[in-house]
Every structure is written in structure tokens, then in C-alpha cells.
Amino acid sequence: MGGCCSKKEIIQGIKAERQEAEYCNEELESDIRQGDHGSRVRLRGPSQFTSMFSKAGRKGVNQDSMTIWEGFGSEEDKIFCGVFDGHGPSGHKVALHVRDVLPSKLCSVLLDGSHYKDVETSTDKDGEVKDAETKYSVSSIGTNDTSHPTISSWKAGFLKAFRDTDKELGMDSTIDSFYSGSTAVTILKQGEHLMIANLGDSRAVLCSTDNRNQPFPVQLTLDLKPNVPSEAERIKKCKGRVLAMDKEPNVFRVWMPEENCPGLAMARAFGDFCLKDYGLISIPQVSYRKLTSRDEFVVLATDGVWDVLSNKEVVSIVASAKKQSIAAQLLVDHAIQAWRTKHPKSRIDDCAVVCLFLKPPSSPPGSSSDANNVGGHRRGFTISRSAKKTKSYDVSESGNASTASANASAIDGLNGNAIKLPRPDSVTITEREGSIQEESKKAI
DSSP states (O other): OOOOOOOOHHHHHHHHHHHHHHHHHHHHOOOEEEEEEEOOOEEEEEOOSSSEEEEEEEESOOOOOEEEEEEEGGGGGEEEEEEEESSSTTTHHHHHHHHHHHHHHHHHHHHHOOHHHHHHHHHHSSSSHHHHHHHHHHSSBBBOOOOSHHHHHHHHHHHHHHHHHHHHHOOTTTTOOOOOEEEEEEEEETTTTEEEEESSSSSEEEEEETTSSEEEEEEEOOOOOSSSSHHHHHHHHHTTTEEEEETTTOOOOEEOOSSSOOOEEEEEEOGGGTTTTTOOOOOOOOEEEEEOTTTTEEEEEEEHTTTTSHHHHHHHHTTSSSSSHHHHHHHHHEEEEHHHOTTTTTTTOOEEEEEEEOOOOOOOTTTOOOOOTOHHHHHHOOHHHHHHOOOOOOOOTOOOOOHHHHHHHHHTTTTTHHHHHHHHGGGOEEEOOOHHHHHHHHHO
């Protein structure tokens, strides 16, 4: 006997289909600028291979930013994509700073050629910079084999670009980055080469296809939160504290040694200089993947999406979009609806999505191929009818360390990422080592 849907689910499904039909008839506004060395910088709007969209939640100014650099470094087949999630009072300024500065620095160091030697030769007399970058840049997800000269150069370039971006941010007197910061999940693609550099709890997921031509997700990054044992160990060695409050026992945060602030919900970030002496780092985890003909697209998104949608749901939503150009907007709208369903009493988080499609779009027979059809139907794989329906929101899927209840309680902090509490005598904080280990297994 078939399953049955509630009247509410049916109405929501009809509304979603109508909404997608409206997207297809809209011409999405674009914001394209000139970048370094002939790169085309896209801040809004679709292209032949990309879709991007961001929407503010209900926490004030949108602190999420995103960018796409096409023709990166004067190479037409090279593309850079990044998504950045700011937090704290000036988080939006930090995210914008990183959005503009990081790809520019990466472009420059890759063209300069001296970055590889710079990483190999420490800038500190005792070698601490080299040792730290070598140790903490290794990712537990994907492939870390960078023996190919190009890939070795890319990794060294990413490490230097991240380091220099954070240093420049700290010197910028126009941005208060002491209690504010930003995540960064970035990719660089050229041909079959894909490099991923991640900082914080935004995420990158690849859609590949199985032998039946059905899409499935491959998580490319680890959510770098304080509940990951290796991250917690580093923070504690630097005298930072990893603690969970009694009212949200599954949400671990980073605190200063003797003050109950800032309560940062991630273990790595740009900015947040109040914690940089206590274990918070801006060294990204870097991994490499050699793409195959079975790989379809990559989704970069902030935690406003991943907190309410699983990797599988995200891949299904993007894959089912009628046009590539509307995929990111469709995903954001699904995430917002999921927030209303799962956390009706919580403030919806900001959402930002970048989709990079690995194959050119193909239009169905008899359709127009004009500019309005950029990102038409993809025909590289098939989507079953059941895959198009997104009814469940399993936030405990591998790679997402938070449980549904943890997400709900964390949402009402300062932008969900940092909170400032009274002195220790008026607040109860409990350290739960066992839970850190248990939660990290879900993350890995």
C-alpha cells in the first residue's frame, strides 16, 4: 500500500512547483566585475556553468557572501568559487573582505611562483609556521596526495593566500575583527583537477552518479567544529576552552581561558583575533579530487543550508532543477522552508549557495537556446520521482556533527556562531569530553 501525504505537504509541494516555474520565467540579475589578471568576478547571477544565490535570514543584515572568478589567472578553463559565512558584530564586513581579498591573493601567488618556496621555507625562525601548516592543512576527507606539480603548487598557494588574507584583515583598522570573523569554503578547478580549501563549518558536497545513473552525494569537507577531537585537542593545548552550556549540551563552543566569551561554534575562522592565541587558526584543510565523467556538480553552501537539509537532499534538489541557472535559488528556498518546518520558533539563518556544474547544459528537443535558457536541463543523469520529493530533514547525516536539537538551540546565539555570556559566577557551563568523541564520529 502506498504512502500518503498530508494536505499540508501536498500544498507545500504545489507551491514549490509553482515557485520553480516562476524562476524559469525570471531573468536573474547579474553582478559581474573585472578581477585581477583578466578574471571575470561574478558576485550575483548565473553563467553557463554556475548558479549562485544568497538570502538574508531573520537575524539582521545578511552576513553571508559568495564569489566566482571565471578565467582565473588569465586561464579560461580555470575557475575559483567561494562561500563565506560571517559572524559577530562585524561579521558581514569580514565576509566581504575575505570574499574580495582571498581570491585576489590566490591569483597573485599562483602567478608569482614564489609561493611554493615560501611555504617550504618557514617565515618563523623556529619553523612553527611550516610545521603548523603541514600538520593542520591535511584533510581527513578526500585525497591529500599532492605529488602532481600543479596540485602541489595549488596547495602551497592556498596556504599562503589564507595566511596573508587573515594577516591583512587583522591590520585593517576599518573592520573590527577582534570578536568577528568568517568561514570560507573554496574550490579551484581546472580540467579534471579540483582542489578544496575549507575553514570553519560551511561545506562543499559533490554530486556523482552510480551505475544506475542515479545521483549521490560525496562530502568534500569536514565541518571544522570544536566537537572534532583533533580540533578540541589543539585548542586546549593553547589554553582555550571547549565547553558546552547546560541549555545546549550538544553544541560545543570555543571560549577564552578566563572569560566566558566569545563562545565560537567553529574551530577555524578568519578573524576572531580574541581567540587566535588560544587555538583558533586560519589554516584551511586542503584536499584534492580528480574528477571523472560520473561527477556532475559541486555545491558550496553556508550552514544555513546544511543545518536543515542533508547532503542527499541538497543533491536531489539541485539535480531536479529545471534549469541550472535557478538551482542555487531553488536550494535556498527549500532551506528556508525547512527552517520554518523544523525550527518554527527560531530565527532563520542566512543562506548562501554556489553551484558549479561540471558539464555543459543541454536543452531538451525543440527548446530555445537563447540567453534566457542559460543553464537549461541537464541530461547527464536521471532523477527518480521519489528523489524529487524532499520531505524529511535528517540533520544527523555523516558530516553534520550537530543533531536537530543542537541546531535549534544554537540558532539563537549571536548569529548562531558566537555568544557573549556573563562572568563565570552567573552562568553554568559543563565540559563533556565523552560527547565530543561521540559527536565527532558523526562528523567523520
